[in-house]
Amino acid sequence: MHHDVGIVGLGYVGLTFATALVDVGFSVLGVERRADIVEMTNAGQPHFSETGLDAALSEVVGGRKLSAVQEFGPDDTCDIYVLTVGTPLDREGRIQLDFIRTAARQVADNMRDDALIILRSTVKIGTARDVVSPILAQSGKRFRIAMCPERTLEGRALLELRQLPQIIGADDPETRERAAHFFYKLTPTVVQVSSLEAAEIVKLVDNTFRDVQFGFANEVARICDAYGVNAMEVISGGKLGYPRTAVALPGLVGGPCLEKDPHILAQSTEEIGLTLDITPAARQVNERQPEETADFICAEIAKRVAGRAPVITLMGIAFKGIPETDDLRGAMSLKVLAALRARVPEAEIRIYDPVCSPQQLRPVAGDAQIVQGFHDCMIGADCVIIANNHPGLGAVSPVEITKRMAPNGFVYDYWNHFSDRRRKEIGNSYFSVGNISLAAGA
Numbered sequence: 001m002h003h004d005v006g007i008v009g010l011g012y013v014g015l016t017f018a019t020a021l022v023d024v025g026f027s028v029l030g031v032e033r034r035a036d037i038v039e040m041t042n043a044g045q046p047h048f049s050e051t052g053l054d055a056a057l058s059e060v061v062g063g064r065k066l067s068a069v070q071e072f073g074p075d076d077t078c079d080i081y082v083l084t085v086g087t088p089l090d091r092e093g094r095i096q097l098d099f100i101r102t103a104a105r106q107v108a109d110n111m112r113d114d115a116l117i118i119l120r121s122t123v124k125i126g127t128a129r130d131v132v133s134p135i136l137a138q139s140g141k142r143f144r145i146a147m148c149p150e151r152t153l154e155g156r157a158l159l160e161l162r163q164l165p166q167i168i169g170a171d172d173p174e175t176r177e178r179a180a181h182f183f184y185k186l187t188p189t190v191v192q193v194s195s196l197e198a199a200e201i202v203k204l205v206d207n208t209f210r211d212v213q214f215g216f217a218n219e220v221a222r223i224c225d226a227y228g229v230n231a232m233e234v235i236s237g238g239k240l241g242y243p244r245t246a247v248a249l250p251g252l253v254g255g256p257c258l259e260k261d262p263h264i265l266a267q268s269t270e271e272i273g274l275t276l277d278i279t280p281a282a283r284q285v286n287e288r289q290p291e292e293t294a295d296f297i298c299a300e301i302a303k304r305v306a307g308r309a310p311v312i313t314l315m316g317i318a319f320k321g322i323p324e325t326d327d328l329r330g331a332m333s334l335k336v337l338a339a340l341r342a343r344v345p346e347a348e349i350r351i352y353d354p355v356c357s358p359q360q361l362r363p364v365a366g367d368a369q370i371v372q373g374f375h376d377c378m379i380g381a382d383c384v385i386i387a388n389n390h391p392g393l394g395a396v397s398p399v400e401i402t403k404r405m406a407p408n409g410f411v412y413d414y415w416n417h418f419s420d421r422r423r424k425e426i427g428n429s430y431f432s433v434g435n436i437s438l439a440a441g442a
Contacts, residue, residue: 155323169199
């Protein structure tokens, strides 16, 4: 059967892209090695939470323009192939390209002459030219290859696929024009860059820039904690009406992109003998934060709880809360959980997330208790930790939270939900990143 587009990899990037393409008229074949995801996709059910995807996927599958299989069949043909497989880091923090190689081989076996292959996964610089292209060339068939990185924000993917400019990188104008013609069906703006490497670097630089911004914000929080100053006051006051300062707010920085892409960028340059300075430093600040803050949290617990095992509640496990998601990849909350368990092994730890189901949390919970009720998880706790910025976690003030907690309990907030409130609104048992002196009366 002929399809306009074959998408290899139906994870977050591939499934949202496939759904958006079908919505504008393309017929799409999705290839996914995981049988459960193939089954769910063909039933019109997403395997992750994403705003609007339930309804959109159900509609496009019902229209028979999107189907999923575990591998290309001998009669399947496509004009365009898009590689959207994952590129995870291994235990040493090095990018793995095994999925990319396998996907390229699948496409090489299936494609016909003059196919357009688009690499959309986040990769090390040079992957399109030095890894994917040689595998395709071994088939002996004619092909064109472009690098068009995915840049959507989780929670806004379907909207941003129709609005964001698409980056198109290829070595020749003909390939860029063909890829542009394809993406113009989806979005009103494309940005053409002159090489595969330029497009690969765009993606890595965009996400690394954000990581560096947040790394500096967390550096500011460390400074303010050391001097007993309110980081929210410093950051908000410094940029109010002043156009040349836009410091971000501090918080846990991770997720499937920011936790990974700076490492990929640094590893790419290492291979050509170029050592980066700012990129690794910012990532180190962000990766060190769970351990540093756990030191403070556990020291505060030791001051307040004696003669029994403390009860700690960790709220907001997904890597972010705005836009809301159930994605646990790269979630720094899990680093906080590990740090707490290492420091207070006897503690009763509860975890709660307003979006993630117990089934999703179970593989990462360890011996922590999964609690489904927002208010239930606070009852009797000695410490409540707010670990992402979901608005629901800032809906109840620290004063109300501490009423449900054990006597002398306290709140530690990684996202400063309440740092702009007056004292009577937050009480004397509230700490936040960059504001650990607040409860002491500063």
